[in-house]
Amino acid sequence: MEGTIYSLIPPLIMLVLVLLTRQVLLSLGAGIVVGAFMLHNFSLGASLSEIWSTFYTIFYSDGAIQWGSLYLLSFLLLLGITTAFMTASGGSKAFGEWAINRIRTRKGAQFMPAILGIIIFIDDYFNSLAIGQVARPLTDQYKVSRAKLAYIIDSTSAPVTVISPISSWGAFIIGTIGGIISTEGLAELGELEAFMKMIPLNFYVFAAILLVFLTVLFKFDIGSMKKHEQRAETTGELVTKGKEVPGDLDSEFVEHSNGKVLHLLGPIIALLVATVTAMVITGIQGSEGDVTLLSIFASTNVNKSLFFGGLFAVLTGLILYLAQNKPKSSTSRVFLEGIKAMLPAIYILVLAWMIGTIVGDGGLATGGYLAEVVEKASITASYLPFLIFLVAGIMAFATGTSWGTFGIMLPIAGEIAVNTDAAMFLPSLAAVLAGSVFGDHCSPISDTSILSSTGAGSNHIDHVMTQLPYAFISALAAAVGYLLYGLTTNTFISLLVTIVIVFIIAFSFKPKQQNA
Structure with a gap:
């Protein structure tokens, strides 16, 4: 069943269960179990062994501790503790009042x-x-639903990062493009030059970012987002009652009455400075040959940097909290509640990694199957960016990873374009990036979406379901843009039409009365 159409079954089961039950852990677990049984021809013993192996290899594999996973999970715990200190000290409340x-x-x-x-x-x-930690006190004050905040965060984070050459994503993509250019013998094209030329061809990114601002400006709340926003405005209920909300500590502490803005901004600034510093240091350590800004971001250890950033944020929060007169809660309780708040996010992330392994190249090879479909299809060159955008979107949705989709689809898209019409080389690569971000925005197992839910303090499935309509609107506009590009090969006109479509849809649903 590996590398066949049957490899789509676990992601589809997961999606159906998410839609029917809204229970993300149940849905992820079902996808993992079904995928493991499919891998081993429904042998109970081998399937259970596969599930266990998939779990422990997150932490230990090939005779070595998987520090990347441990660093990221530890960072989440540290972030929970930092948030707890900011809340217990009264810093979140003070920032909300200041803002x-x-x-x-x-x-x-x-x-x-x-x-x-x-x-x-x-x-x-x-x-x-x-951003979730900084913005949440303010958006809570104005009764903005946590689902709305999660959407704003998620639909700006990956889209901006994927078109920034000075970012972890940009560095990875530029390095991958360099390998493709070398393989395809395109010596006249530099990898950074190629990346910069691809930016305006990433139609989904511009559509998604624009839609965020139009949604805020015109109160373009549709689907379940409208229900969340109406409930938040009328009742002050920012999250759905009875659902797990990672990182939410609002009811766990009696906030200190003398909290200052410093008690929130201090840990955040420490997090920012320490993380960026660690990224530069690890990037320099990992660079081979000449050390440049691009090589630093290409070689940086993001998860390790986040861990050290989180550690400094906790220490800063602890010092500021202990310096307060008569703290309302014990330090041990702050630590404990901060850890407990992040456990739901960790459960989801671990299960998402597990199903990613099950459907990945070493398992059912769902992405490989979709890539093979593209390779074998007789594609007219003018429609290549459009079709690649769709396939990359499906692949990223099914596997929950943009990076994995980049790694599989970029070389394939480059090879197909060179062999059909070299003029479609950069548009096809850009379509891979656009489709990957689109699929990532739709997938309940996307780590970026999981962390956006965590940062915003939103129930994860609420976030996924409220973001879906906006992702599809942006994808529709981008798809039209790629079709038009195939007909005209004009970047400006295609991008302009993409943007105009987003404007038309937002204006069409603009409410007659708007609330500030």
């Missing part, structure tokens, strides 16, 4: 995380988690 006197509208509260999402382009993980 509400300066940002005086509900729209302004939503614009802040959207703008921060564009400014902070270093890494999608860092973007998703850090």
